[in-house]
Amino acid sequence: DAKTTQPTSMDCAEGRAANLPCNHSTISGNEYVYWYRQIHSQGPQYIIHGLKNNETNEMASLIITEDRKSSTLILPHATLRDTAVYYCIVRPRTLSNYKLTFGKGTLLTVNP
Amino acid sequence: DGGITQSPKYLFRKEGQNVTLSCEQNLNHDAMYWYRQDPGQGLRLIYYSQIVNDFQKGDIAEGYSVSREKKESFPLTVTSAQKNPTAFYLCASSIGSAVTDTQYFGPGTRLTVL
Numbered sequence: 565d566a567k568t569t570q571p572t573s574m575d576c577a578e579g580r581a582a583n584l585p586c587n588h589s590t591i592s593g594n595e596y597v598y599w600y601r602q603i604h605s606q607g608p609q610y611i612i613h614g615l616k617n618n619e620t621n622e623m624a625s626l627i628i629t630e631d632r633k634s635s636t637l638i639l640p641h642a643t644l645r646d647t648a649v650y651y652c653i654v655r656p657r658t659l660s661n662y663k664l665t666f667g668k669g670t671l672l673t674v675n676p
Numbered sequence: 677d678g679g680i681t682q683s684p685k686y687l688f689r690k691e692g693q694n695v696t697l698s699c700e701q702n703l704n705h706d707a708m709y710w711y712r713q714d715p716g717q718g719l720r721l722i723y724y725s726q727i728v729n730d731f732q733k734g735d736i737a738e739g740y741s742v743s744r745e746k747k748e749s750f751p752l753t754v755t756s757a758q759k760n761p762t763a764f765y766l767c768a769s770s771i772g773s774a775v776t777d778t779q780y781f782g783p784g785t786r787l788t789v790l
Contacts, residue, residue, distance in 0.1 A: 598778075607680075607766050607781035608719070651718075662709070662726070663734065664768075664779055666718035 568652045573671040576646075582639040584670055586652030589633040594657040597628060599637045600666070601648040608651065608666070611637065615657070642674045679703065680782035682767050687787045689761075697752045697785045699767035707772030708750035709779060712736065713764040725750055726772050754787065761789045 569587040576582040588597065598613040612619055612626045614635070619626045625638040639646055651669040680701045689695045699708065707726045711719040721734030725744040739758025744750055750769075754761045764786050768779040 605764075605784070605786070607682075607768075607784045610778055610780055613778065662707070662724050662732075663721045664711075664719065668716075668718065 568654055568667055570650070570652055570667065570670045572668065573673070575673050575675060576639075576642045578644060578674055578676050579641055582642040582646065582672055582674070584637040584639075584650050584652075584672060585634065586637070587634045588652070588654050591632050591654055592656075595654045596657055597626065597632075597635050598653040598655055598664075599624070599626065600651045600653065600664075601646075602651070602669070603645075603648045611650075642672075644674050644676065646672065647674045648672060680767060680769055680780060682765075682782040682785050684785060685783065687785055689787070689789050691789055692756045694753055694755050695761075695787065697754065697765055697767075697787070699750045699752065699782060700748055701750075701767075701769045701782075702748060703769055703780070704747070705769035705771055705780075706747070707770045707777070708744070709768040709770075710734075710740070710742065710750070710752045711766045711768065713766060713784075719766060722752065761787060763787060 596613050599611040600608040602608045611623050614626045628635045649669040649671050651666050683698045709724040710722040713719050720736050722740050723742045725731035728747050731742050731744050741753045766784045767782045770777045770779045
């Protein structure tokens, strides 16, 4: 699986947009980009995933560069409850892939 | 209320005792998974099951056992053979048949072995 690189930590002011970058320069054509987050002492929460087009849902937007080597997760109006570790994961697009490989992620701290 | 439940949230056991962690889902998912998370680390796959009465070892299966007798349930037993059982244990489930098969996680069980 392709590896991902994320900043260790980021800060964001409440009410502002939080933009979390992820580098996945070795991604291959059959690999999806997934984002999860984990609030302290809770299970990971699925946020969004995409292949090559930008995606948006009720939680966030995912912007994938044209060459697919990086992506940005956008939380449009961050709240204190968005403070969590955010994981960017690359997964092959196959039925046989069963494992999610979580790296260290980015600790996003939303400040009042 | 649909979702994945894990019980208990906190569990304490003495060294040398086996302990079983519960995982139940009412999402009608075929596939279920067990992961382990240590402080400051990512998740590591212990076991997974893609269908009832079938399961496979993940990356760190030694010292663990599972069963999958019902679609809704995938209990994990931490045996006395597991050298470092203290960890945060996470259960997940997914449809199992989709190419973009999203895994959804339960709240986790924090096991402490004294």
